[in-house]
Each structure stands twice: as structure tokens, then as C-alpha cells.
Amino acid sequence: MGKAKKSHPLADATRPNLLEDVFPHTLPPLIRLNGPIIERIDGKPVEFDVSDIKSRPIFISDTTFRDGQQSLPPYTIDQMVHIYDLLSRLGGPNGVVRQTEFFLYTKNDRATLDKCRELGHKYPECTGWIRAVKGDFRLVKEMGLKETGMLTSCSDYHVFQKLKFASRKACIDSYCEVVAAAFEAGVRPRCHLEDITRADIEGFVLPFIDRLMEMSEQVPEELSVKIRLCDTMGFGISYPGAQLPRSIPKLIYKLNRECGVPSDRLEWHGHNDFHKVHINGSTAWLYGCDVVNTTLFGFGERTGNPPLEGAIFEYIALKGDTCGIDTLAITELAEYMRSIGLPIPENYPFAGRGFNTTRAGIHAGGLRQDERIYNIFDTEKLLGRPPRVAITDKSGADGVAHWLNEFFGLKGEDRINKIKVHKLARWVIDQYDEEGRLTAISDKELEAKAREFYPEYWKKYRQA
Numbered sequence: 001m002g003k004a005k006k007s008h009p010l011a012d013a014t015r016p017n018l019l020e021d022v023f024p025h026t027l028p029p030l031i032r033l034n035g036p037i038i039e040r041i042d043g044k045p046v047e048f049d050v051s052d053i054k055s056r057p058i059f060i061s062d063t064t065f066r067d068g069q070q071s072l073p074p075y076t077i078d079q080m081v082h083i084y085d086l087l088s089r090l091g092g093p094n095g096v097v098r099q100t101e102f103f104l105y106t107k108n109d110r111a112t113l114d115k116c117r118e119l120g121h122k123y124p125e126c127t128g129w130i131r132a133v134k135g136d137f138r139l140v141k142e143m144g145l146k147e148t149g150m151l152t153s154c155s156d157y158h159v160f161q162k163l164k165f166a167s168r169k170a171c172i173d174s175y176c177e178v179v180a181a182a183f184e185a186g187v188r189p190r191c192h193l194e195d196i197t198r199a200d201i202e203g204f205v206l207p208f209i210d211r212l213m214e215m216s217e218q219v220p221e222e223l224s225v226k227i228r229l230c231d232t233m234g235f236g237i238s239y240p241g242a243q244l245p246r247s248i249p250k251l252i253y254k255l256n257r258e259c260g261v262p263s264d265r266l267e268w269h270g271h272n273d274f275h276k277v278h279i280n281g282s283t284a285w286l287y288g289c290d291v292v293n294t295t296l297f298g299f300g301e302r303t304g305n306p307p308l309e310g311a312i313f314e315y316i317a318l319k320g321d322t323c324g325i326d327t328l329a330i331t332e333l334a335e336y337m338r339s340i341g342l343p344i345p346e347n348y349p350f351a352g353r354g355f356n357t358t359r360a361g362i363h364a365g366g367l368r369q370d371e372r373i374y375n376i377f378d379t380e381k382l383l384g385r386p387p388r389v390a391i392t393d394k395s396g397a398d399g400v401a402h403w404l405n406e407f408f409g410l411k412g413e414d415r416i417n418k419i420k421v422h423k424l425a426r427w428v429i430d431q432y433d434e435e436g437r438l439t440a441i442s443d444k445e446l447e448a449k450a451r452e453f454y455p456e457y458w459k460k461y462r463q464a
Contacts, residue, residue, distance in 0.1 A: 018372070028377050031317045033286075039240050039249050046253065050286040053318050058285050060311045061267060061293045062087060062100040065112075066129050066149075067305055068295035072342060079340055080112045081119070083296070086333050088121040090308075092324030095123030096315060097308070098291065101149055104128050104139040113143060127190070132174070134181040147188040149228065150178060154205050155195035172208050179212065183219045190226040192269070197235040201244045201254060209259040226265045227255060228293065231280060234273030234303065238283035248280055249287045256288045267291040272303035281306040282314050296333060297344055297351055309333075309350050327382040350383060357388040358399075391441045393432035400425045407443075407450060408461040416457075423453045 023029050035051035064087070065080055075083070084100065091097025102116075103109040117126055128148035130136035140148045152175045153163060165171040175191070182189035191212065199205050209227065216224035229251060237246045244250050248268075255261045268284035268291070270277045281292040298307035309330045316322055334344055334351035346354040356379045371378075371387060380386040389395060389402045397418035404424070405415045418425075427449055431437040451458045 023372075025372050025378050026381060027320070027322070028313045028317045028382075030320050031314075033318075037240060039253070041250055041253055048249065048253075048287055053286055054320065057264070057290060058315070058318075059098040059291050060091070060096055060308065060315065061098055061291050062124055062295065062308060063269070063293055063305065064100065064296045064299070064308070066101045066103060067269075067300045070301045071299055071304065074108075075340075077108060077112045077115060081115045082336065083333065084116040084124075085119055085121070086329050086336070087124055087296075088119070089326050090312065090329035090333070091123050092322075092326055093123075094324040095125075096312070096323055096325050097124045099127050099147075100124040101127045101129045104130065104136075104143060104148075110139075110143060132178045134178055137178075137181050137185045137187060140182075140187050141185045145187065146222075147190060147226070148182070149190040149192050150182070151194055152191040152208075153194035154208065155199040156204075157198060158195055159204070168204050172204075172211060175208070176211055176215065179215060179225060183215070183223055186223070188223050188226065190228055190267070192228045192230050194230045195232040196229050196251065197231045197246050198233065199245050201251070205245075206254060206259060209255055209261060213260055224265065226267065227261055228267040228269050229255075229284070229289070231268070231270040234271040234276060234280075236270060236276065236280045238276065238279050248283045252284060252287045252289050263288045263290045267293055268306075269293040270306050271301065272298065272305070277304065277306050278310045278314070281311060282318075285314075285318070297337065297342075297348065299342070313350065328384050331384045354388075354390065356385055357390050391428055391446060393429060393437075395428065397421055397425045400428060403446060404450060404454070404457075407447070408454075408457050410461070416454075424449055427453075 021030070022032060033051045033053060035049035036047035037050055039046050039048060064083065065075070069075060087097055087100060102113045104113070113126055125147075126145065128140045128143065128145045130140060130148055130150050132150050132152055136150075137148075153159065156168075159165050159168060159171045163171065165174070179189050179191070193199070193205065196205060212225045212227070235246050236248050236251075238248055240249065242248075242250070244254075252266065255266060256263060266284075266289040268281055268289045270280045270284075270293075277298070281294070285292055292306055292311050294308035294311045295305040296308050298304040298310075312325060312327065312330065316325065316327075330350055337344060344351050344353075346352045349355055356375055358374055375387040386406060388406060389399045391399055391403055395403075400421045401416055401418040404410075404421060408416075410416060424446075428441060431441060451462075
């Protein structure tokens with residue numbers, strides 16, 4: 001026999017409980033966490049108090065101008081300066097978007113960096129990116145940067161197959177020479193541990209990190225090494241119980257608690273090969289990595305990186321506050337990206353033209369009665385994007401009424417009810433039943449019909 005079923009008595013109510021402590025609508029749905037979470041590491045149970053994320057300082061960094069450009073035509077100088085300006089507005093005065101990184105190799109790279117810094121923004125801080133070559137620090141020093149990323153690949157696929165080192169020790173020695181050169185130049189090195197989720201953690205990564213921490217003890221704190229954990233192929237896993245090297249919780253635990261890398265010197269950089277890029281970045285935050293590296297709209301090498309706008313809303317949901325973030329800048333950035341020819345899918349979250357557009361009549365009916373029924377949050381307030389309805393043969397009178405009310409900007413008692421939209425709704429159905437139409441009806445077509453069928457509204461609300 002199975003276990004006895006638990007009884008669940010009905011909690012009857014005559015008024016709705018809309019769970020507004022979790023779904024405030026004026027913000028994205030809030031993430032409430034009850035720690036601790038238990039993980040088994042080296043056979044022992046370890047507690048992680050993930051509920052401290054609300055009070056812990058966490059940040060977003062950006063690689064739109066570095067990794068983000070590796071899948072796109074190069075940006076022009078003016079385009080990069082404009083994007084940087086909007087990134088600063090998005091992150092707000094508290095620097096939630098804390099840093100961004102630039103190539104330094106061409107004249108255009110250096111001119112872009114100069115023009116971005118001329119804007120005078122404190123955040124995001126401009127940093128560099130170089131190869132693990134001592135001579136490249138000359139570029140960093142000449143540009144007056146305080147910090148630079150440097151590639152320190154750590155899986156044997158890279159150490160032996162790509163870089164052709166004779167041994168792991170030779171590889172670590174080489175990397176540490178470059179780190180020493182950074183210290184000598186007065187530049188903080190940020191070591192990018194490429195392919196860490198396919199590396200020998202105990203045999204290579206931890207000894208390398210130990211050595212970096214020892215070197216950092218010999219220099220001022222502002223020069224101490226930062227570590228970027230690069231999930232280069234998207235192999236990282238967020239699930240409790242996953243094994244190294246793919247376990248994100250265990251990776252962060254090893255570096256943070258065994259090697260002594262402080263949380264504010266750990267950064268996660270992911271890729272989306274297995275559709276895990278956003279949740280992996282969030283998991284890194286929860287388990288003690290203070291910084292998640294992102295790109296605008298996820299553009300990046302192969303399948304892309306954690307989308308910056310996704311991290312922004314995750315940040316607000318975890319903190320329960322916008323913390324000075326200007327979410328309207330996301331819409332401006334999306335419009336700008338489209339204007340320079342970069343593709344954003346229609347249904348892309350937060351930024352696609354149709355991300356909050358419904359095509360189902362029953363959904364439109366719900367929107368008409370209470371926007372919260374079918375809109376994820378107040379998209380007009382946070383993104384300047386009111387919910388919309390695309391008109392098809394499935395939209396019904398509810399969908400047509402919603403479209404008309406949004407088009408004329410009608411609120412409250414001024415809104416047109418579905419009884420009054422019969423003529424336009426009938427015209428819509430005829431397009432499909434009589435004309436054999438297959439595509440959605442465009443706003444331009446509907447505007448013409450709205451002017452024809454509702455001249456009094458047109459005169460009052462469109463010509464005023």
C-alpha cells in the first residue's frame with residue numbers, strides 16, 4: 001500500500017489573495033529565499049545560507065564590447081560610446097552595472113575607450129582585456145587603466161591541446177610571470193579561467209589559485225588578483241548534488257572557502273550552449289560569487305552570454321528594489337540596437353517588439369479586465385512598453401477592444417467596452433473568413449479602420 005494521503009482543507013475566501021508580497025506588479029516578481037541549502041562536498045554536508053543575497057553586495061559586469069562583439073560586425077566608435085552612455089544610465093548611480101571591458105589592440109579600440117571616459121561616468125568602470133603576454137601590459141599602462149582581464153585557460157584541452165605547454169607546472173609558471181608583470185605595472189589582473197567547467201579542479205585549478213592568492217598577499221589590496229570563472233562551453237550545472245568540475249556551487253565553495261578568494265573578487269562568465277546561461281549566473285550569485293558578467297541581449301561567442309537585461313531584473317527580484325537602476329534604458333538600448341541593424345527576436349524577453357503582445361482572445365479579455373492577469377509586471381512603468389494585442393482571427397471582441405483602448409489611450413470609464421467594437425471585430429473576421437487571410441492584421445490597417453469606424457474618438461483623441 002502507498003503512504004496515507006494528507007488532507008488539504010479548502011481555505012475558502014470571498015476576496016482574492018493576489019500574493020502581492022511576491023507579485024507587486026510595480027516590480028518584477030520578488031524572489032524569496034529560505035536558507036540554508038545543504039550540499040555535500042568531499043562527502044561532508046555543507047550549509048549555504050542563500051537568503052543573505054538580499055543584504056549581500058552583488059553586481060553585474062559587462063562584456064558587450066569584448067565577448068559581445070565576437071558574434072557581430074564590429075561596432076563603430078560612435079555606436080560604442082552611445083551604448084556605453086546608456087549602460088551607465090541603466091546601472092544607475094550605485095553602479096549596479098559595475099564594469100565593462102574593452103579591447104586595446106587597434107587605434108579604434110583606444111579611441112573608443114578615450115571617448116567613453118570623456119563622458120565622465122563613474123560606472124561602469126572601464127577595464128581592459130589582453131592576452132596572457134607580458135608585453136600587452138604596456139597597452140594597459142599607456143591607456144591608464146587600473147584593471148585588465150587576461151586569459152588564463154585552465155582545462156587540459158587548452159593547456160596541452162591548444163597552448164602546447166609541456167606540463168601543467170610550465171603553464172602555471174607562465175601565467176604567474178604575467179601576473180607579476182601586471183603587479184609591476186601597477187595594474188590589477190583579472191584572471192579569466194577559461195574552460196573551468198572542463199578542468200581538473202583539484203589537480204590544476206586549486207593549486208593555481210593558491211599561488212595567485214600567495215602572490216596577492218605581497219601587493220597592495222587594490223592590486224590583488226580577481227578571478228573570473230569562465231564556463232566557456234556552457235557545461236556548468238546549478239543543481240545541488242552535481243559533481244565537479246561542472247557544479248557551480250562546488251566551484252565557488254572551493255575557491256571561496258578553501259583557497260580564500262573573497263566573494264568580491266569572484267566573477268562568473270557563462271555561455272548558453274545548453275540554455276542554462278541565465279540560471280547559472282544567478283546560481284553563482286547565490287553561492288558566493290559577487291559579480292555576474294553579461295552582454296546586452298545575450299549577444300556573444302557562439303550561443304552567447306548571460307543577457308544583461310535578464311541579470312538586471314533578477315537583481316531587482318532578489319533585492320526587492322530597483323537600487324537606482326533605470327530599467328527604461330533597456331527599451332532605449334533595444335531600439336538603438338535595432339536601428340543599427342542588430343537582430344532582436346520579436347518574442348525576446350523584455351526587449352522584443354512582441355514580448356508583451358498577446359494573440360489569444362481569451363488573454364486579451366483578461367488584460368481588459370485587469371492587466372495583471374496576463375502581463376508579467378507593469379511593463380509600461382518599467383520598460384515604457386504597455387501590453388499589446390496582435391489582432392488575428394483568434395482575438396475576438398476582447399482583443400479588438402483592448403487594441404482600440406490602447407490606440408486611443410483610454411483609461412478607466414472612458415475605455416470602449418467590447419459591445420461597441422462589433423463593426424471592427426466583424427471586419428477582422430471577414431479578413432479571414434471571406435478573404436482567406438493568414439497573417440496578423442497590422443497596426444497601420446487597424447488605424448485606418450479605427451479612423452473610419454470611430455470618427456468621434458479619432459477627432460477627440462488623435463487630433464487633439
